[in-house]
Amino acid sequence: MNKLVIGLTGPTGAGKSTVAGAFEKAGCKIIDADLVARTAVTDEKCLADLKAAFGNDIEKNGTLNRRLLAQRAFSSEKGAAKLNAITxxxxxxxxxxxxxxxxxxxxxxxxxxxxxxxxxxxxxxCNTTVAVTAPVEIRLNRIMSRDGISKELAEARIGAQKENSYYNERARYRLDGTMNRDNIQAAVNQLLEQIIGDYS
Known part of the structure; x- marks a missing residue:
């Protein structure tokens, strides 16, 4: 039988990476789309398209300035959509x-x-999906401390993404991203067994 593929999603700063780590500890193989994206942008055609869309200065001496690209791409919904269409x-x-x-x-x-x-x-x-969400105030503080950016930039990033309801309405299962690590691990262990039971 083919392995069960679970899609994990949620807005930036909601605690998705922590939840992914808990799934890994529970025995899952992880595919991190962000890491895959880092490799994707080094693809020659992809990089050329990104420079055409966001300016040649996003690359210098063969190195992509990810912060500058993120700044330009996530400053508006249109920019984010353009980035996504290319990558x-x-x-x-x-x-x-x-x-x-x-x-x-x-x-x-x-x-x-x-x-x-x-x-x-x-x-x-994916066979099924899980959404991780958290209130905007918590996400804002997490993004600022995680990425070392200003409140304005963090708000722009949040503004370029969908609201919690978007994820919760579409995902089959939901997790609260405000739990502490121990509780998240316990919740993930339980949820994984439930998903395996539902799909076996």
Missing amino acids: HPVIMNEVKKRIAQFQASGAKAILLDAALLFESGADSL
């Missing part, structure tokens, strides 16, 4: 490859950790 096809291909590789492993399930799971259509690669 998603490359990311999707790589994700499909990794799912195929992990299908042969002894993992309990495969977890696809993707902020834009629904927007990119990557949920079509």
Whole structure:
């Protein structure tokens, strides 16, 4: 039987990475769409398209200035949509490859950790989906301390994404991103068993 593929999503700062780590501890193989995206933007055609859309100065001496790209792309919904249109096809291909590789492993399930799971259509690669959400104030503080950016920039990032309700309405299962690590691990262990039970 093919391995169960679980899509994990949620807005920035909601605690998705912590939840993904808990799924890994519970015995899942993880595909991090952000890490896949980092490789995707080094693809020659992808990089050329990004420079055409966001300016040649986002690359210097063969190195992509990710902060500058993020600043320009996430300053508006239009910019974020442009970035996604360029990078998603490359990311999707790589994700499909990794799912195929992990299908042969002894993992309990495969977890696809993707902020834009629904927007990119990557949920079509999954058997089911989990959303992690948290109140905006908590997310704002987390983003500022995690990325070392101003409140204005953090607010712009949050503004370029969907609201909690978008994720909660679309995902089959939901997790509260405000729990502490121990509680998150316990909740994830329980949820994973429930998902495996629902889909076996």
